[in-house]
Amino acid sequence: MYLCTPKSGTMWILLAVISSISLGFFDVFKKLSLERNNVYVVLFINVLLCTVIVSPLIVMSLIGNEQCALTTNGHLLIFLKSVIVTLSWLLGFMSIKYLPLSISGSINAARPILVLVGAIAIFGESPNAIQWIGIILGFVSLLWVGFIGRKEKTEKGLGIWILLGILSIVLWAASGLYDKWLISNGYTPLAIEAWYPFYQTLIMAFVVTVIHKGKFNPDTFHWNKNIIVISIFIVIADLSYFFSLSYPESLVSIASMIRRGSALVAFFYGAIVLKEKNLRLKIIDQIILIAGMILIIIGSL
Numbered sequence: 001m002y003l004c005t006p007k008s009g010t011m012w013i014l015l016a017v018i019s020s021i022s023l024g025f026f027d028v029f030k031k032l033s034l035e036r037n038n039v040y041v042v043l044f045i046n047v048l049l050c051t052v053i054v055s056p057l058i059v060m061s062l063i064g065n066e067q068c069a070l071t072t073n074g075h076l077l078i079f080l081k082s083v084i085v086t087l088s089w090l091l092g093f094m095s096i097k098y099l100p101l102s103i104s105g106s107i108n109a110a111r112p113i114l115v116l117v118g119a120i121a122i123f124g125e126s127p128n129a130i131q132w133i134g135i136i137l138g139f140v141s142l143l144w145v146g147f148i149g150r151k152e153k154t155e156k157g158l159g160i161w162i163l164l165g166i167l168s169i170v171l172w173a174a175s176g177l178y179d180k181w182l183i184s185n186g187y188t189p190l191a192i193e194a195w196y197p198f199y200q201t202l203i204m205a206f207v208v209t210v211i212h213k214g215k216f217n218p219d220t221f222h223w224n225k226n227i228i229v230i231s232i233f234i235v236i237a238d239l240s241y242f243f244s245l246s247y248p249e250s251l252v253s254i255a256s257m258i259r260r261g262s263a264l265v266a267f268f269y270g271a272i273v274l275k276e277k278n279l280r281l282k283i284i285d286q287i288i289l290i291a292g293m294i295l296i297i298i299g300s301l
Contacts, residue, residue: 023237041208054198107166115173263286
């Protein structure tokens with residue numbers, strides 16, 4: 001049973017837009033929180049704060065509220081989601097720390113292309129000719145990001161961080177498809193949001209402990225108030241996305257595509273505030289990406 005019943009066919013799209021805007025600010029403040037900071041500790045505190053924010057939902061689940069309650073099997077399924085998301089975030093946080101924001105934003109924007117391919121294979125969503133052109137443009141955008149990365153190569157090189165970013169979006173796409181499967185099988189948005197940050201916190205506590213004892217990471221941690229900001233924005237982004245998918249007429253491929261319009265927020269911040277270089281090349285990438293997004297959405301109307 002779903003928490004909300006749609007009153008119009010556009011409500012799920014509006015929720016996806018809210019998620020997109022929140023993700024855009026999440027990406028920007030995530031970049032700021034990682035400057036000269038320990039990736040693993042920042043991620044741990046982030047998911048811990050997310051758990052604190054949604055703690056009322058956890059309490060509701062424990063007292064048996066039907067919108068938040070989970071069976072033992074449900075907890076296992078949510079734990080699997082937490083593993084996928086945590087791996088994606090670990091790779092993504094390491095990537096965004098070393099990549100220009102406009103490049104990392106463009107890599108992230110290719111996520112819905114992968115989701116669309118998965119939606120075709122798993123949920124039987126059939127793209128038409130216009131959508132296929134959009135898919136192709138999405139992959140062209142991703143290849144263009146690799147070209148920009150070579151142009152901006154430093155002494156350490158950006159190749160490995162671009163690769164980690166790409167691996168991150170593959171896992172992110174898997175998580176997005178898994179979200180649709182969970183909600184389609186009766187797991188409510190509130191139940192998912194209640195427990196998956198909690199399990200992420202347990203996973204990251206283990207990761208941080210292992211890294212600390214092994215002294216694998218030389219970076220020191222310093223408190224950054226932006227960690228609070230990213231925790232708030234990611235909770236808003238996730239809840240909006242889950243509720244968007246809870247509408248029977250929603251399409252995960254389109255919701256994901258709308259969501260990744262967040263790259264525009266990251267691009268403008270990187271271009272205007274951070275004064276990142278090679279803006280002409282990055283503008284070309286954004287044009288290709290936007291064209292692909294528009295074609296996919298138009299093809300879905």
